[in-house]
Amino acid sequence: MNIVVCVKYVPDATADRRFESDNTVDRVGVDGLLSELDEYAVEQALQLKEKRADEEITVTALTIGPEKAVDAVRKALQMGADSAVHVQDDAIAGSDAVATSLVLAKAIEKIGQPDVVMCGMASTDAGMSVVPAMLAERLGLPQVTMAAVVETQGNQVRIKRDGDTATEVVGGTMPLVISVTDQSGEARYPSFKGIMAAKKKPLETYTLADLGVDAGQVGLSVAWSAVEDTAARPPRTAGEIVKDEDGSGATALVEFLASKKFI
Amino acid sequence: MSEVLVLVDHVDGAIRKPTLELLAIAKRLGSPSAVFIGGADKAAAAAETLKGYGADKIYTVDDTEVKGYLVAPKAEVLQQVAAQASPAAILIPSSAEGKEIAGRLAIKLGSGLITDAVDVAEGGVTTQSVFAGNFTVTAKVTQGTPIITVKPNAAAPEEGAGAGAVEAFAATISDAAKGAQIVASQPRQATGRPELTEAAIVVSGGRGTGGDFTAVEALADSLGAAVGASRAAVDSGWKPHTFQVGQTGKVVSPQLYVANGISGAIQHRAGMQTSKTIVAVNKDEEAPMFELVDFGVVGDLHTVLPAATAEIEKRKG
Numbered sequence: 066m067n068i069v070v071c072v073k074y075v076p077d078a079t080a081d082r083r084f085e086s087d088n089t090v091d092r093v094g095v096d097g098l099l100s101e102l103d104e105y106a107v108e109q110a111l112q113l114k115e116k117r118a119d120e121e122i123t124v125t126a127l128t129i130g131p132e133k134a135v136d137a138v139r140k141a142l143q144m145g146a147d148s149a150v151h152v153q154d155d156a157i158a159g160s161d162a163v164a165t166s167l168v169l170a171k172a173i174e175k176i177g178q179p180d181v182v183m184c185g186m187a188s189t190d191a192g193m194s195v196v197p198a199m200l201a202e203r204l205g206l207p208q209v210t211m212a213a214v215v216e217t218q219g220n221q222v223r224i225k226r227d228g229d230t231a232t233e234v235v236g237g238t239m240p241l242v243i244s245v246t247d248q249s250g251e252a253r254y255p256s257f258k259g260i261m262a263a264k265k266k267p268l269e270t271y272t273l274a275d276l277g278v279d280a281g282q283v284g285l286s287v288a289w290s291a292v293e294d295t296a297a298r299p300p301r302t303a304g305e306i307v308k309d310e311d312g313s314g315a316t317a318l319v320e321f322l323a324s325k326k327f328i
Numbered sequence: 329m330s331e332v333l334v335l336v337d338h339v340d341g342a343i344r345k346p347t348l349e350l351l352a353i354a355k356r357l358g359s360p361s362a363v364f365i366g367g368a369d370k371a372a373a374a375a376e377t378l379k380g381y382g383a384d385k386i387y388t389v390d391d392t393e394v395k396g397y398l399v400a401p402k403a404e405v406l407q408q409v410a411a412q413a414s415p416a417a418i419l420i421p422s423s424a425e426g427k428e429i430a431g432r433l434a435i436k437l438g439s440g441l442i443t444d445a446v447d448v449a450e451g452g453v454t455t456q457s458v459f460a461g462n463f464t465v466t467a468k469v470t471q472g473t474p475i476i477t478v479k480p481n482a483a484a485p486e487e488g489a490g491a492g493a494v495e496a497f498a499a500t501i502s503d504a505a506k507g508a509q510i511v512a513s514q515p516r517q518a519t520g521r522p523e524l525t526e527a528a529i530v531v532s533g534g535r536g537t538g539g540d541f542t543a544v545e546a547l548a549d550s551l552g553a554a555v556g557a558s559r560a561a562v563d564s565g566w567k568p569h570t571f572q573v574g575q576t577g578k579v580v581s582p583q584l585y586v587a588n589g590i591s592g593a594i595q596h597r598a599g600m601q602t603s604k605t606i607v608a609v610n611k612d613e614e615a616p617m618f619e620l621v622d623f624g625v626v627g628d629l630h631t632v633l634p635a636a637t638a639e640i641e642k643r644k645g
Contacts, residue, residue, distance in 0.1 A: 306623075
């Protein structure tokens, strides 16, 4: 069985994230790392492999991004993935989700027929949550998304998820795309052994040419949506903060809510 | 005037508020056309409501071949309606499902996609709040039919009848779209409170509650609000995950957000920072949440909230 885990290298959310002058995310000047939400996808891929220990299962971590993005798949290898692919090409910079899903789909096809494509629920930078669905559409596969629990039996997959209005069990047949939430289970830390072993694992770098993708199909200039402007939030005009003394806090709070017509 | 398609979000025919908000936004871009995918017996009542909030046209699509499956059939329906209507834009509620429908549809139509808009202006210029609310981005779709998913509370629903022409639309669902089957579905138990993502007021509790949400819930009820929780409260098992406000829980954007005993970790802020008015009650005056507030009370929520609730009830008479 082939499992491909899509992971993203994102600017650290605790760092000072910002935009470049062309309104793309600064992915070089801000420290990056494997998106926390994708660690859950790596974890679920590894658990799937471990639960079916009597089968031949390969977990391949896949990422797209600048040179430093290789750190994302390295972390996945340290956690226990078997091999990794890093798609790196200057032409990709500034791609939107549409182009990203194209490059991912082509890379997945080159890696080989996947049984499961595993994704996180969202990136921690753009956070659109649309790439798994786009990928499924491009690969012509079903998607079972936002899984809090993933179970498999043979080529059958069952997931459980919490929707806005209902808790659902969704089933599908491999090959398919799965996305998992942070409820699916704490991601493991790489062990020292894992970190050492990762150095010997295969890690391939592809360019767009390797994938047969024309550079004119990706990148900022052909993106199907364009950012017109980005503006840092003006420092919030300092709100009024009162100390509660003998019930004064509650009175002040109610006064404020009434002044804003919430009561 | 070109049609603007609005995908109707509903629970068994009962139309959810974000859809009415989308109709108000659609009026800015063209002539609102609602796409109702649901039970044939619910269509007439739904169409009446949609007309009442400005729909000039209502496409009703029988959901017999749609309802048992995830996302893909709805994307096919929208693709087929779009092929007939050549709309100026397609608006979809920014729920988890809505965004996935939008993602598939974008690939099908060869159209650009913008998600999580907090506003859409004439000409289709969207406003988004990104990086946990630290940046505001304006953007526009430049290719194909703009597909825009819009967050709840981005506009106020506008009553006022549209032309309301109803067209029964026969969609064809491919077998390939039926690959993800809903095996079981358990509707969320009614709490008697508004649904978290669409509520106008949200009152949340965090670690500072110590696990006792009584005061938080009482304040919520006095304000007619939904109840939320921080990740810390959910991880402690005090509230189910369905209450979680934050990047990996519900992303809310109410008129008023009241954070009680919530420190304000970036994870939580990403889920509520676009709220119009933010209020916090916390014992710790250093809590990062106070950086965001319009009004804050440094004090113990277990004494401040009950007193505030009593005062609100008194004023309501």
